[in-house]
Amino acid sequence: MIKLGVNIDHVATIRQARKTFEPDPVTAASLAILGGADIITVHLREDRRHIQDRDVRLLRGTVFTKLNLEMSIAREIVDIAIETKPEQVTLVPEKRQEVTTEGGLDVVSHKKVLVDIVKRFRDAGICVSFFIDPEEDQISASKDVGAQYIELHTGNYAHARDDISKSKTIGKLQSGMEVAQKLGLRVNAGHGLTYQNVGLLVESMDVEELHIGHSIVSRAVFVGIQKAVSEMKELIFRHELARKALDQ
Incomplete structure (x- = not known):
């Protein structure tokens, strides 16, 4: 069954405002797990705009x-990850001016530095995933540098407004x-997924994990996390059962 990763960054965004x-993202993580979350996802950005070092350490415990x-692949953040030892790291691109991560990591352009970073993580027993666009060269490069997972960027699908665009994405x-x-990589997906659009994706793709944040935290304002x-x-x-029924 597909595992649900709940991104709690936006809880920290409200706190940092x-x-x-308060609200404490560590408490949010506990409630998310009670609600059925299989994975807790947080993004420790270089500018610390939401999740703080303290949060990562408390969540680890x-x-x-x-x-x-x-x-990101910044040395300071890599060192913190090695110290705290999450089960998985997902390497993403990061720009100071963006509201949230937009687009996938350019693995092809960063292959040399990524080889060394991935080795550090794998030597520490930490699983490595790359958040990338669904491009064959990026996928192949991810395999070449030693990633175990990729997380496919679903933003273009999430932003599609008509059936033709959705079908293409x-x-x-x-x-x-x-x-x-086929290359032996394990596949996750995420970005921009909501209660309205996740069904079609689940019925179309056999991925291991879906990582969803903003939509869940938005819904939690009204019903609780x-x-x-x-x-x-x-x-x-329900949508996964529908896909499996069609596959039979």
Whole structure:
């Protein structure tokens, strides 16, 4: 079954708006797990705009499911990841001016430095994933430098506004998934997924993990995070059953 990774960065965003102590993303993580989250995802950005070093360390001590740390390839952040030892790191591109991560990591252009970073993580027993666009050269490069997972960037699908555009973006994601799986890479997906668009993706793709944040935290404002996670988990489950029924 597809595992749900809940990104709790936006809980920290609300806290940092007032530079105070609430709402606490560590508490949010515990409630998300009670709601059925299989993975807790956080992004420790270089500018510390939401998640703080303190959060990562506390989450490492309290998350009993899988902890996935999204991060740039900056030396300081790599060192923190090696110290805290999340089960998985997901390397992403990072720009100071962006609101959220846009587009996948350019693995091809960073192959030389990524080889050394991936080796450090794997020597420390940390699983490595790359957040990339569904392009064959990026997927092949991910395999070459030693990643175990890729997370396909679903932003173009999420932003598609008509059936033709959705079909094209789903087709690219499916092709990327197939290329990766043939190379022996494990495949996750995420970015911009919501309660409204996740169903078609699940029915179209056999991925291991979906990483979803903003939509769940937005829903949690009205129903609470435990219920919001539970609703997303149930939605993914129902659409996955539908896909498997069609495959039989």
